[in-house]
Amino acid sequence: MVDEFIKLFTGYRGDFGIADMSRTSVDADKNKIKPNYEWAGRPLSINDYKDHLQGKISIGVQPCTLNKTAQFGCIDIDPPDYGQFKIEKYLSLFQQYKLPLIPILSKSGGLHCYIFLKEPIKAIDLID
Numbered sequence: 001m002v003d004e005f006i007k008l009f010t011g012y013r014g015d016f017g018i019a020d021m022s023r024t025s026v027d028a029d030k031n032k033i034k035p036n037y038e039w040a041g042r043p044l045s046i047n048d049y050k051d052h053l054q055g056k057i058s059i060g061v062q063p064c065t066l067n068k069t070a071q072f073g074c075i076d077i078d079p080p081d082y083g084q085f086k087i088e089k090y091l092s093l094f095q096q097y098k099l100p101l102i103p104i105l106s107k108s109g110g111l112h113c114y115i116f117l118k119e120p121i122k123a124i125d126l127i128d
Contacts, residue, residue: 006049008116009061010071016044017060019107031083032108058107069120073127075101077111087111 019035027034035058040048044061052059063070079085087103090111094101101113117126 002046002050002053005053006046008072009049012062012065013044014066015042016040016048016062019058019060021058021107030079030081032078032110035107063126064123065120068123070117070123070126071120072114072116074115075111075113076106077113078106078108079110082109085109 016039017037018040019037021035023036025034025036026032037060040059044059048057048059051057063072063074077090087105090113091103093099094103094113101115104112104114106112115126
């Protein structure tokens with residue numbers, strides 16, 4: 001399972017993000033849970049992926065590599081008020097337009113919508 005996960009989430013390996021879920025706060029204006037985010041300050045390892053999958057840490061991988069390509073991308077949907085957020089609205093749009101996105105609930109209650117590609121492409125093309 002780890003190998004498949006690494007294959008999907010391969011990007012920049014020189015550093016990675018960590019969400020510290022033990023130190024969360026709440027944005028009262030948006031009803032949003034906010035973890036403490038920071039950079040690890042070191043290269044991403046296989047053990048970091050394993051720890052993430054085991055729920056020991058929460059990592060974020062930068063999709064863009066040093067050669068400016070990406071093999072996955074993510075649209076982060078953060079509503080103005082998480083208490084009023086209707087996921088169904090977005091799921092309906094994805095189906096209507098046949099978008100090849102995989103929606104996952106984010107830690108804060110929004111959506112992370114992933115796309116995975118068979119081969120890396122220029123990151124700017126993926127953004128477009």
